[in-house]
Every structure is written in structure tokens, then in C-alpha cells.
Amino acid sequence: MQLAKGVMANFRIALIQLHVSAAKTENLNRACGLVRSAAQQGAKLVVLPECFNSPYGTKYFPEYAERIPGDSTQKLSEIAKECGVYLIGGSIPEEDAGKLYNTCTSFGPDGAMITKYRKIHLFDINVPGKIQFQESETLSPGATLSVIDTPYCKIGLGICYDLRFAELAQIYTQKGCQLLVYPGAFNLTTGPAHWELLQRGRAVDNQVYVATASPARDEKASYVAWGHSTVVNP
Numbered sequence: 001m002q003l004a005k006g007v008m009a010n011f012r013i014a015l016i017q018l019h020v021s022a023a024k025t026e027n028l029n030r031a032c033g034l035v036r037s038a039a040q041q042g043a044k045l046v047v048l049p050e051c052f053n054s055p056y057g058t059k060y061f062p063e064y065a066e067r068i069p070g071d072s073t074q075k076l077s078e079i080a081k082e083c084g085v086y087l088i089g090g091s092i093p094e095e096d097a098g099k100l101y102n103t104c105t106s107f108g109p110d111g112a113m114i115t116k117y118r119k120i121h122l123f124d125i126n127v128p129g130k131i132q133f134q135e136s137e138t139l140s141p142g143a144t145l146s147v148i149d150t151p152y153c154k155i156g157l158g159i160c161y162d163l164r165f166a167e168l169a170q171i172y173t174q175k176g177c178q179l180l181v182y183p184g185a186f187n188l189t190t191g192p193a194h195w196e197l198l199q200r201g202r203a204v205d206n207q208v209y210v211a212t213a214s215p216a217r218d219e220k221a222s223y224v225a226w227g228h229s230t231v232v233n234p
Helices: 024-040 071-083 160-164 166-174 190-206
Strands: 013-015 045-047 086-088 092-096 099-107 113-118 124-127 131-134 147-149 154-157 179-183 209-213 230-232
Touching (some): 013 209, 013 230, 024 045, 024 071, 071 086, 071 099, 154 166, 160 179, 160 190, 166 190, 190 230
Parallel strands (some): 154 179
Antiparallel strands (some): 099 113, 209 230
16 A cells, blocks of 8 residues: 655555354454464554444443453454554444444554544434344444554544544545545445445545445344445555
8 A cells, every 4th residue: 555645655565354143252363363364474553443342232232341541452452462463453342331333443562552442423313124223222422533554654544334424534634634535334225326435435535545434244143234444545
């Protein structure tokens, strides 16, 4: 990846399109194995998908939720340090003070947590005859932005439905971000309609790179992810 403006840098990014099962430990171990594989292939920045440690769904969020720091983020810290990479840890259901959040943590090559971003725009949607989903049934929205400062570029973070909101991308661009990363889990209705369209729109409008990492498609899951993890240039 070569940046379009500001400080020029070349680096390799890996998007991990992970199969997510009902077994949290298996998901964590699978994710760590794939981070290791990406690092061996020269990746300096690795991105996991939204809800990489649990099935995606309002009924699962309370069951799988963890405190941060906790078991999942400890694993991410350890694998980032072992591999010497910047790791954007997709997202996990987070429990804090009696509330639940959809939260993305990121880690540096030393294993230190750099940012904790809570999804701001919750996915509440009703497409008659197609899909109805309300994250706000169980989740609370975040209220702060997160910028990761790396030797390669500044990175702005969003999660899934945040991609729909142009203002968030504009603010990150004004803050000097040259890459916007959105772990996401669009579905078989919104995916073909908006997934690629929105990424290309955010990239062109702001003249930045946009990267998205989705869970792998599992036709047997209660919520079927669209997949199609993507990098778009300016």
C-alpha cells in the first residue's frame, strides 16, 4: 500500500476473513493462527473482522461479552507482540458498568493497547421481507473517535454501520488519517447493495484508503455475513 498524500510509506496490510463459530476459544485460536500467518507473509498491519470472537446477534452479545482488558484482548496483545505487527482486533462485545458495547481494540508491535473504539452508529434496520435487526436492543453507542498513529500512516477506526456516515470519515481525514479501517459484518441484503459502494464513496470523497474486514460467510449461521473483505484506494 502506498499513501496518496502526506508522508509516503509502503507497507503490507492483511485482512482476515475469519470463520466465526459458537466456540469462543476456537475463534481466538483461529484468529491468532491467521495473524501469525499474515505476519509470516510480511504484513505490518493486520485487521480482524467485527465480532470475531462470537456469533453476531443481539442474543449473543450478553453471553459473550467481556471486560476490557480481558481474555480476548490479552490474546490479541500477546499475538501482536509475538508477531511484531500493528493489530486492529476487529470487535468484541464489551461489558462495562452494566452496559454492552461493540468494541474494537488495537495493539502495537510491543503488545500495548493503543486504542479502544466503541461503535458509534448502532445497526438498527428493517427492510420488509428481507432483514430486521436492532443492535440497540442490547448495545449502547460509543461517543469518541480513535486514531492509530503508526510509522506508516494515521489510521481512523469505525465499525460496520459507521461506514454509512460520511461525517465520521471526513473528521478522520481532517485529523490527518490516510487510511480508514472498518471491521464489519454486512449481510446478504445490505452487502450487495452498499458494502462496496460505501467503501468507494468514502475513499473517493476523502482521497484516503479504506479497508474492511468481514467474517467469512457461513450459510448455517443465524446471521449470514456478506464477506468480501476489501481494500479501496483513493
